[in-house]
Amino acid sequence: MPGDGPPLLELRSVCKYFNDEFSLHDICLDLRRGEVHMLLGQNGSGKTALMNSVCGVFRRDSGEMLLEGRDIDFASVNEARGSGVVMQYQNVQLFDNLSVAENVYFARVRTGRPFAPGLDSYGLLEDCARLFGRLGIPIAPDSLVSSLGYSERLVVSAAQACAAQASVFVFDEPTAGMAEPEREIVFNIVREIRSRGAGIFYITHKLDELRKIGDRATVLHAGRVAASVPDGSADRDELIRMMTGGTNPERYPRLRVDYGPQILSVERLRSGGVLEDVSFSLRKGEVLGITGLMGSGRTRLANCLFGQIRPAGGCVKVEGRPVDFRHPSEALRRGVALIPEDRDKNATFHNQDVLQNMSIAALDRFMGAYGLDMRYMEELTDEYIVSLGIQPGHAGDIMRGYSGGNQQKVVVARWFMSLCRIFIMDEPTRGIDAAARIDIYSAMNDLVTKGASIILISSDVEEILGMCDRVLVLAHGRIVCDLPRSEATSAKIIDYASG
Amino acid sequence: MFAAERINILKSYLRERGKLDVHSMSQLLSVSEVTIRRDLEKLEAEGFLTRHHGGALLRTEEDPPEAPLPSVAPAEAQNEADREEIARVASLMIRDGDVVMIVNGRIARILARRLSVHSGVTVLTNDIQVALVVAAQAGNKAVLLGGSPDPDSGALFGSLAQTNVQAFFVNKLFIEVDGIGEQLQLSVASQEKAALIKEALECAEEKIVLCESSRFSKQAFFRLGPLGLAHKVVTNTSVPETYKSRIFAMDIQLFTSVNAFEGGD
Numbered sequence: 001m002p003g004d005g006p007p008l009l010e011l012r013s014v015c016k017y018f019n020d021e022f023s024l025h026d027i028c029l030d031l032r033r034g035e036v037h038m039l040l041g042q043n044g045s046g047k048t049a050l051m052n053s054v055c056g057v058f059r060r061d062s063g064e065m066l067l068e069g070r071d072i073d074f075a076s077v078n079e080a081r082g083s084g085v086v087m088q089y090q091n092v093q094l095f096d097n098l099s100v101a102e103n104v105y106f107a108r109v110r111t112g113r114p115f116a117p118g119l120d121s122y123g124l125l126e127d128c129a130r131l132f133g134r135l136g137i138p139i140a141p142d143s144l145v146s147s148l149g150y151s152e153r154l155v156v157s158a159a160q161a162c163a164a165q166a167s168v169f170v171f172d173e174p175t176a177g178m179a180e181p182e183r184e185i186v187f188n189i190v191r192e193i194r195s196r197g198a199g200i201f202y203i204t205h206k207l208d209e210l211r212k213i214g215d216r217a218t219v220l221h222a223g224r225v226a227a228s229v230p231d232g233s234a235d236r237d238e239l240i241r242m243m244t245g246g247t248n249p250e251r252y253p254r255l256r257v258d259y260g261p262q263i264l265s266v267e268r269l270r271s272g273g274v275l276e277d278v279s280f281s282l283r284k285g286e287v288l289g290i291t292g293l294m295g296s297g298r299t300r301l302a303n304c305l306f307g308q309i310r311p312a313g314g315c316v317k318v319e320g321r322p323v324d325f326r327h328p329s330e331a332l333r334r335g336v337a338l339i340p341e342d343r344d345k346n347a348t349f350h351n352q353d354v355l356q357n358m359s360i361a362a363l364d365r366f367m368g369a370y371g372l373d374m375r376y377m378e379e380l381t382d383e384y385i386v387s388l389g390i391q392p393g394h395a396g397d398i399m400r401g402y403s404g405g406n407q408q409k410v411v412v413a414r415w416f417m418s419l420c421r422i423f424i425m426d427e428p429t430r431g432i433d434a435a436a437r438i439d440i441y442s443a444m445n446d447l448v449t450k451g452a453s454i455i456l457i458s459s460d461v462e463e464i465l466g467m468c469d470r471v472l473v474l475a476h477g478r479i480v481c482d483l484p485r486s487e488a489t490s491a492k493i494i495d496y497a498s499g
Numbered sequence: 500m501f502a503a504e505r506i507n508i509l510k511s512y513l514r515e516r517g518k519l520d521v522h523s524m525s526q527l528l529s530v531s532e533v534t535i536r537r538d539l540e541k542l543e544a545e546g547f548l549t550r551h552h553g554g555a556l557l558r559t560e561e562d563p564p565e566a567p568l569p570s571v572a573p574a575e576a577q578n579e580a581d582r583e584e585i586a587r588v589a590s591l592m593i594r595d596g597d598v599v600m601i602v603n604g605r606i607a608r609i610l611a612r613r614l615s616v617h618s619g620v621t622v623l624t625n626d627i628q629v630a631l632v633v634a635a636q637a638g639n640k641a642v643l644l645g646g647s648p649d650p651d652s653g654a655l656f657g658s659l660a661q662t663n664v665q666a667f668f669v670n671k672l673f674i675e676v677d678g679i680g681e682q683l684q685l686s687v688a689s690q691e692k693a694a695l696i697k698e699a700l701e702c703a704e705e706k707i708v709l710c711e712s713s714r715f716s717k718q719a720f721f722r723l724g725p726l727g728l729a730h731k732v733v734t735n736t737s738v739p740e741t742y743k744s745r746i747f748a749m750d751i752q753l754f755t756s757v758n759a760f761e762g763g764d
Binding site: 020021248250251252253254255257335365368369370373375376379380382383384386387388389391413416417419420421433434435436437438439442443445446447449450451452 | 521531532533536537540549550551552553588591592731735736737738740741743744746747748750751752753754755756757758759760761762763764
């Protein structure tokens, strides 16, 4: 039961400015000893940003933060950890080449002594076996992390948090993409930490988790506290309503066009135990939205369609003919392009100029009898720079100096230039400014009005509703609903997505 | 000039001379060099020619000679291109069967021409040329408001026009403005136009503002009202970024008329 007395951690009017589109406003929140405080809200509502400012990733601009009555202002994650505030991040950070036990108790082995194989001088294996036994974790402590699957890594990462000596724990979607048995283990870990009298902030999109392990919940919306509820007093519909307050898909510029025939069909696609029996189709001139929680298989689906991953089963047809892409270049040849989720890692050549970044997939077009026609390449690049409003916009500019929005426009131009017909866009506007978003939406209109088709994968429900003709929701690797624009609402989408 | 027309000219030229160079063709046809290169790329794909740096060589001479050369259009300024893009996007907002009002202006006239692909559209306008263009389109109908003709703009204004507008209800109103100021105030160049638009706003469901990017940060003489009266704004990508984010934040649909994709049908 939540303890009485003064709160363990208290936030008073905490503000933090990020950019013109997003800031944390006047956040008041507290955490008691022995409680699990759930943080709910849509993507971009500020849950992770808020916890980052608690755990020393960012410093707040104003407001107070009190830990056991003492004012705190952590300059770094290490300082926060030293004061007993730890966070388990969404992206699991484990050492692949070490054993499970070494990862779980890593804090204990930071002496200069090299690890000797087969020698357990710290009692790690024993302690780890005892811990795993108590929590019901069926993983051998001496197995290498590199041999573990995705869910098992998440479990190890949660166990690592459990092994830390701290008073405030933050879990950021620890069960995203996890199956039911592993989820039970994570709940055990959380209960174990709570029983020690520590306080836990638990970020989640899965509404049933509030009932299962939550003591209290706070709903964030657009960087503000939208509502605060003790467990049980709010039903699912009410929570969804609080999470979606103020979404306005009407402000998205979208031109509706009449669809043509079916251009892509996916039948019973399966992949890597993540995607199960995925079937849908896409028509000419259509913008098809696909949304779902992290780990629902969105990005894997995009990679399967683009030939990055070969599906384990099922059939994909482009313009009625079955295809089996073994490499993205084969997908491109059939007019299928992917604008990937992680632009930095997967789409931009940071040290190359705009000209090369833009023309790299369309070199065939510039091939004349005597080699590459550089003049044509430069002129066409200039034309794209103007038509997409790329700033500052010189063909010789090096990409790494560009803002996220302008880099993304260059990536969009690359696939435009290669004359593809089916555009898969995975989170095309994540982390970019409003001005660039507007131009990317206009570019999407440009595509569909000229007969191309788009699959828009996004976790931003407002964007999905604003730009798409039809919405598919993925959950646990399956399509759980297929709604035309006229029937889709943010409440329905969140309801389906959170299982 | 249309692409098909240009390609015909290039073909005839090549048939006559056997080779061409990009620079002189762009001068001759008053289009950019990149446009010529793109045409050559298409013709190469058809097997008609071989590209080399700065030009192309004829590959086959089997095709029979085609129609004589059509006349060559004059050069078009960037602003004219901007207006074309805006009119293209605006025309895509119109559905068959709509009743729309198009207030006079240069974009309005291009928009009127583009309506030829639609049918069953009724256009209410004060622009004489818009009315004539639409009336000539087989499937569409034009209604010209009465009033006093203004020789500069070729449009009708005055109390008669304002009274007549009140008799109609349109589902889309297209307003071409002459300025959008720093404070996002809409303005037009004449008092009569401002007065007519104010009447028209009362009898329209969806209000769509058309404005060239060069008209941002400018104030024309007569104030029309705040941008907030519009549901949609259509302009160009070259609008300064601050305007883009401010308008999006006001919950108004902003279309920047990107026309980049070449792979269309």
